[in-house]
């Protein structure tokens with residue numbers, strides 16, 4: 001927290017200028033929402049936040065205008081050398097230079113990032129200037145950038161304790177993954193759905209999941225026939241999103257009120273991104289998880305396994321999931337209230353209370369101790 005300082009001319013106490021932090025988060029809801037939750041908590045405590053992102057990515061539409069957005073030309077890393085390697089490296093070098101200049105000229109006091117490729121220039125630039133950097137990793141299996149650069153960070157905050165085994169050399173602390181503030185209190189649902197019906201939500205992460213959408217639409221008639229209502233978050237890229245209609249079925253490309261929706265949901269069908277899983281735990285929602293088969297290093301399956309082991313979720317690999325099996329699994333679960341209740345209780349066990357405040361507190365401590373040096 002910025003402390004008040006005596007004004008040397010008047011002798012009166014005046015507020016010190018706010019501490020400036022650069023938040024580097026880009027591309028997907030899974031990276032942006034935890035960073036936003038933390039940024040809002042820090043802003044409420046007097047910190048001044050600037051965002052580091054990339055042109056044409058989700059941050060350009062999702063970020064509140066109160067945070068200035070500085071864009072660098074980063075692109076995803078390839079594991080193997082290929083025709084694009086030179087371009088990617090030159091973009092990395094340009095991004096590091098631009099971030100360094102920004103940090104210096106703006107007199108920033110630290111960098112916060114939720115991983116992904118935008119984390120690389122942010123961490124490298126901060127390190128080259130001797131500034132603290134705080135990295136949050138929400139996945140069980142950390143991404144490449146986290147594995148490569150976490151040693152250079154002042155501290156690595158983890159969503160799941162299990163991640164420590166993959167980062168033996170990092171200064172890691174488990175804080176849970178920050179969730180948006182409206183998840184913390186009952187949030188009304190903005191659809192007209194009767195209180196006494198079972199509600200299922202189908203979600204494919206921040207971009208939707210076309211394969212899950214197709215499967216869900218095939219099975220939906222049987223589920224609806226059984227009296228279930230369905231909210232289907234299709235994402236923006238599904239060209240058949242309007243191909244199925246029913247009075248108790250809502251298809252929407254993107255939901256702005258996930259807190260209200262998941263709090264009301266009796267069973268979620270979902271990909272296994274860390275953001276959604278954290279929210280399912282926060283809202284104590286049982287789930288059937290279908291990890292994205294092409295996610296880097298199959299990391300969604302590692303996320304899902306934690307929920308399956310705890311008894312909070314069932315997992316199916318996309319390739320093995322037929323519409324008959326899916327229809328039946330969902331109906332069996334919805335008909336077994338004790339089983340749903342038990343899964344909800346186990347889901348709750350996986351949530352970390354006050355994760356946003358824990359992460360914000362860690363950031364404050366790191367920034368304060370760097371300022372004392």
Ligand SMILES: CC(=O)N[C@H]1[C@@H](OP(=O)(O)OP(=O)(O)OC[C@H]2O[C@@H](n3ccc(=O)[nH]c3=O)[C@H](O)[C@@H]2O)O[C@H](CO)[C@@H](O)[C@@H]1O
Pocket residue numbers: 028029030031033138139203204205206207233253254255256257258272273274275276277279292295296299300
């Ligand atoms: C395809 C892929 O590699 N996805 C990764 C991406 O997250 P991705 O964004 O795909 O998925 P996540 O489940 O982590 O996050 C989705 C976020 O978007 C929000 N949402 C979603 C739909 C909607 O209609 N409205 C809405 O607000 C969800 O509430 C959640 O907060 O980064 C995550 C964190 O590193 C990873 O775990 C995911 O594996």
